[in-house]
Amino acid sequence: xxxxxxxxxxxxxxxxxxxxxxxxxxxxxxxxxxxxxxxxxxxxxxxxxxxxxxxxxxxxxxxxxxxxxxxxxxxxxxxxxxxxxxxxxxxxxxxxxxxxxxxxxxxxxxxxxxxxxxxxxxxxxxxxxxxxxxxxxxxxxxxxxxxxxxxxxxxxxxxxxxxxxxxxxxxxxxxxxxxxxxxxxxxxxxxxxxxxxxxxxxxxxxxxxxxxxxxxxxxxxxxxxxxxxxxxxxxxxxxxxxxxxxxxxxxxxxxxxxxxxxxxxxxxxxxxxxxxxxxxxxxxxxxxxxxxxxxxxxxxxxxxxxxxxxxxxxxxxxxxxxxxxxxxxxxxxxxxxxxxxxxxxxxxxxxxxxxxxxxxxxxxxxxxxxxxxxxxxxxxxxxxxxxxxxxxxxxxxxxxx
Amino acid sequence: xxxxxxxxxxxxxxxxxxxxxxxxxxxxxxxxxxxxxxxxxxxxxxxxxxxxxxxxxxxxxxxxxxxxxxxxxxxxxxxxxxxxxxxxxxxxxxxxxxxxxxxxxxxxxxxxxxxxxxxxxxxxxxxxxxxxxxxxxxxxxxxxxxxxxxxxxxxxxxxxxxxxxxxxxxxxxxxxxxxxxxxxxxxxxxxxxxxxxxxxxxxxxxxxxxxxxxxxxxxxxxxxxxxxxxxxxxxxxxxxxxxxxxxxxxxxxxxxxxxxxxxxxxxxxxxxxxxxxxxxxxxxxxxxxxxxxxxxxxxxxxxxxxxxxxxxxxxxxxxxxxxxxxxxxxxxxxxxxxxxxxxxxxxxxxxxxxxxxxxxxxxxxxxxxxxxxxxxxxxxxxxxxxxxxxxxxxxxxxxxx
Numbered sequence: 001x002x003x004x005x006x007x008x009x010x011x012x013x014x015x016x017x018x019x020x021x022x023x024x025x026x027x028x029x030x031x032x033x034x035x036x037x038x039x040x041x042x043x044x045x046x047x048x049x050x051x052x053x054x055x056x057x058x059x060x061x062x063x064x065x066x067x068x069x070x071x072x073x074x075x076x077x078x079x080x081x082x083x084x085x086x087x088x089x090x091x092x093x094x095x096x097x098x099x100x101x102x103x104x105x106x107x108x109x110x111x112x113x114x115x116x117x118x119x120x121x122x123x124x125x126x127x128x129x130x131x132x133x134x135x136x137x138x139x140x141x142x143x144x145x146x147x148x149x150x151x152x153x154x155x156x157x158x159x160x161x162x163x164x165x166x167x168x169x170x171x172x173x174x175x176x177x178x179x180x181x182x183x184x185x186x187x188x189x190x191x192x193x194x195x196x197x198x199x200x201x202x203x204x205x206x207x208x209x210x211x212x213x214x215x216x217x218x219x220x221x222x223x224x225x226x227x228x229x230x231x232x233x234x235x236x237x238x239x240x241x242x243x244x245x246x247x248x249x250x251x252x253x254x255x256x257x258x259x260x261x262x263x264x265x266x267x268x269x270x271x272x273x274x275x276x277x278x279x280x281x282x283x284x285x286x287x288x289x290x291x292x293x294x295x296x297x298x299x300x301x302x303x304x305x306x307x308x309x310x311x312x313x314x315x316x317x318x319x320x321x322x323x324x325x326x327x328x329x330x331x332x333x334x335x336x337x338x339x340x341x342x343x344x345x346x347x348x349x350x351x352x353x354x355x356x357x358x359x360x361x362x363x364x365x366x367x368x369x370x371x372x373x374x375x376x377x378x379x380x381x382x383x384x385x386x387x388x389x390x391x392x393x394x395x396x397x398x399x400x401x
Numbered sequence: 402x403x404x405x406x407x408x409x410x411x412x413x414x415x416x417x418x419x420x421x422x423x424x425x426x427x428x429x430x431x432x433x434x435x436x437x438x439x440x441x442x443x444x445x446x447x448x449x450x451x452x453x454x455x456x457x458x459x460x461x462x463x464x465x466x467x468x469x470x471x472x473x474x475x476x477x478x479x480x481x482x483x484x485x486x487x488x489x490x491x492x493x494x495x496x497x498x499x500x501x502x503x504x505x506x507x508x509x510x511x512x513x514x515x516x517x518x519x520x521x522x523x524x525x526x527x528x529x530x531x532x533x534x535x536x537x538x539x540x541x542x543x544x545x546x547x548x549x550x551x552x553x554x555x556x557x558x559x560x561x562x563x564x565x566x567x568x569x570x571x572x573x574x575x576x577x578x579x580x581x582x583x584x585x586x587x588x589x590x591x592x593x594x595x596x597x598x599x600x601x602x603x604x605x606x607x608x609x610x611x612x613x614x615x616x617x618x619x620x621x622x623x624x625x626x627x628x629x630x631x632x633x634x635x636x637x638x639x640x641x642x643x644x645x646x647x648x649x650x651x652x653x654x655x656x657x658x659x660x661x662x663x664x665x666x667x668x669x670x671x672x673x674x675x676x677x678x679x680x681x682x683x684x685x686x687x688x689x690x691x692x693x694x695x696x697x698x699x700x701x702x703x704x705x706x707x708x709x710x711x712x713x714x715x716x717x718x719x720x721x722x723x724x725x726x727x728x729x730x731x732x733x734x735x736x737x738x739x740x741x742x743x744x745x746x747x748x749x750x751x752x753x754x755x756x757x758x759x760x761x762x763x764x765x766x767x768x769x770x771x772x773x774x775x776x777x778x779x780x781x782x783x784x785x786x787x788x789x790x791x792x793x794x795x796x797x798x799x800x801x802x
Contacts, residue, residue, distance in 0.1 A: 199492065206681055232610075233608075234737060238735065245736070258767070330731045334624075334644070334736070336639075337633065364661075369640070
C-alpha cells in the first residue's frame with residue numbers, strides 16, 4: 001500500500017482509467033462515450049482519448065448509434081469479445097483439457113489429449129503438444145495462458161511444489177511455459193482455480209465471498225474472500241479432505257496417516273465400491289439395470305440407480321452428504337461465508353445430495369449461521385477448472401473480472 | 402479498484418506520499434531526509450515538503466544530526482510518538498477498560514469502571530463517563546477512538562447488531578460516539594479486535610496471516626488475512642465456540658441448541674466446576690492449598706494447583722487442550738494459516754496447555770500441515786483488546802500499522 005512512488009501512481013492512474021473504461025464498456029455496452037463519462041466520473045476528453053486507444057488496439061468497436069432528442073446521434077461502443085483470446089487448461093483429470101475462449105469465457109475451440117499413465121517429463125511434453133495445437137492459429141490474439149494443476153502450487157513463484165498424480169516436484173511450470181510461448185502464464189491448484197471460475201462465471205457472481213467444494217476422487221475446496229483467492233501460507237488452503245469428521249471406533253485410517261478424515265468416507269471410489277457391494281447383496285437392486293455385473297458398476301450407473309430412488313443407495317449417499325455437511329459447518333463457523341457451491345463428479349447426484357448436507361448443517365452449525373448458509377450445485381459442471389483458468393488470466397491481465 | 406477518478410487518484414497519491422514518509426520515519430527513525438528519499442524512491446523535494454508539513458502538524462521532530470564525511474551534517478528525524486494519542490476501550494469484561502496510548506501503543510493513562518449488572522442505556526452512559534474522563538485533558542491530541550465490543554458488530558455501518566451481555570441490539574454506537582466527541586470512532590467485535598492487536602503489537606508482527614483464539618467464558622477467534630481482519634458475510638467470522646468437537650453419546654447440549662459444541666467442553670466456568678468436583682472428591686488435592694473450600698475455588702486457584710502438577714487437574718485440562726486442538730486442526734485444514742495464538746483467561750494455564758493442543762493437532766491434522774502449524778501464547782495478556790482497539794485506529798487513521 002505504501003510502496004508506490006508518485007510517478008508510478010500517475011502511470012497506474014492511466015492504466016486504471018483504461019481498465020475502468022474497458023470494464024465499463026464490457027459490463028454495460030453497447031454504451032456511448034457520454035454515458036461512460038457519467039458512469040466513471042472521468043472527464044469526457046479523457047474518455048475519448050482512452051476509447052480511441054482501445055479501438056486502435058482492437059478491444060473496442062463502434063457497434064451502432066442511438067438517436068437523441070436533440071443534437072447528433074450518440075455512437076455506441078462494445079468490447080470486441082473475440083478479438084483477444086485466452087487459453088485455459090485443466091490438468092486435474094484423466095485427460096488434459098484445453099480450450100481457447102473469448103473475453104466472456106465462451107469456448108471457441110477445445111482439445112483434449114490422454115494423460116493417464118503419463119508422468120513427469122512425458123506429462124509436460126503432452127501439455128506442450130496440446131497448447132501448441134491450441135494456439136497454432138491464434139497466436140497473435142492470445143492474452144495469456146491459465147492452468148489448473150492438481151497438487152500444491154506456489155502461485156507467487158509459479159512453481160508446482162508437489163503433484164503426486166503428475167509426478168511433478170518443484171517444477172517451474174510458469175517459467176517453462178513463458179519461455180516456450182512468450183505469453184503471460186498463470187498457474188494455481190485446480191480446486192483454487194475452480195473456485196475463481198465459479199466466482200467469475202457461475203454461482204458466485206452476486207457475492208464477494210464464496211467456498212467451492214470439489215467432490216470427486218477426493219474432497220478439496222477453493223476459497224474466494226473479497227473477490228480474491230485465498231491460497232494459505234503454503235498454498236494449501238481448502239485441503240478439507242483431511243478434516244476429521246468421524247471419531248471413535250468407526251474412524252478409518254486415511255492415506256495421510258490420521259483417522260476419520262473426510263476423504264475416507266466421501267469419494268467417488270468408495271461410493272462405487274459400496275454400490276457394488278449393494279448389488280452383490282441384493283439381486284433386485286436397480287443397480288442391475290445400469291450395469292451387466294456388480295464389477296461393471298461405475299459412477300454413471302450409481303447416479304442413474306440413485307435417481308430411481310433405491311433405498312440402499314439413498315442411505316449410503318445421504319451419509320456421505322451428511323459428512324460433507326459437517327465439513328461445511330466447520331467452514332461456515334470459522335469463516336462466516338454464506339455461499340457454498342458443490343462441484344466435481346459427485347455433484348451429479350443432484351439436489352437430494354445437497355439436502356443431506358443442509359440437514360447436517362442445521363444439526364451442527366449455530367442456528368443463526370445455518371439459516372444464512374446457502375449450499376448450491378455448480379452450474380459450470382465439467383468445465384469449471386477451464387473457466388477458472390480463463391478467469392484467472394482475465395483478472396490478472398485485463399482486470400475485466 | 403476501478404471506482405476512482407484521476408483527480409481522486411492524485412489526491413490519494415499525495416496522501417500516500419505523506420503516509421509513506423511518516424511510516425518510514427516511524428519504522429526507521431531517527432532517519433535523514435536523504436535516507437527517506439532513498440527508501441521511498443520519492444523525489445528529495447517531495448520528501449522535504451512532506452516532512453515540513455509533518456513537522457508543522459507536530460507528528461515529526463528533529464531529534465539530532467549525523468556528521469557525514471563531507472558536506473554539512475544530516476538532520477535526523479523521528480516521529481513524535483506521544484504528540485498524537487489514541488483512545489482504546491475494551492467492553493468485553495466485567496469492567497470497562499479504557500486507555501490512552503501513544504503512536505507506539507504504549508499506555509499513557511488507564512481507567513476502568515464497573516460494568517457488571519449494567520445493560521442497555523446504563524452501560525452506554527457508563528461508557529460515556531469513562532471516555533469523558535479519559536480524554537478530558539488531551540482532547541486536542543486525540544486521533545480517534547477504538548472499541549472492542551462483545552457480540553456481533555457491523556463494522557461497515559458502525560452498529561452493534563447484537564450484544565446479549567450488554568443488552569445492545571442494533572445500537573449505532575459509532576454514530577453515538579462520533580456525535581458526542583466529534584472524533585473518528587472504530588468499533589468491532591472484541592475477538593476480532595484482539596486478533597488485530599496481536600498482529601500489530603504481539604506475536605503476529607512477523608507474519609501476514611494469523612488466527613487468534615480467545616479462551617475464557619467462551620471460545621472465539623479473530624482471523625487476520627494478508628494483514629487485514631476477515632469479518633465474514635454477517636460479521637460472525639471466528640465463531641469457533643460452536644464447532645462440533647464431540648460426537649456420539651458424550652456430546653452435551655449447547656446453549657445454541659446443537660450438541661457437542663467446543664464451548665460445551667472448553668470454558669472457564671466448566672473448568673472451575675470440574676476443579677471443585679475434584680476437590681470435593683479428593684481431600685489431598687493441591688486445590689485445597691489455594692482455596693478455603695471447594696466452593697471458593699476460582700480460576701486463579703485452578704491455575705496455581707495445575708502448576709503444582711496435580712494429576713486430576715492435568716487430565717481435565719489436557720482434555721480441554723485436545724478439544725481446542727481439534728478446532729485448530731479444522732482452522733489449519735481450511736485456511737492453511739500457520740500462526741495460531743492463544744489468549745484469554747485460560748491462556749494463563751501456560752505452555753503445558755499448548756502442548757495438549759499440539760498433540761491433538763498432530764493426531765488429527767494432515768502431517769505436513771501439522772508440522773507447519775505453530776501454536777503460541779499471546780504476549781499481550783489482559784491488554785490484548787485494548788491494544789487491538791488502538792491498532793485499529795492507528796491503521797485506519799494513519800496507516801502506520
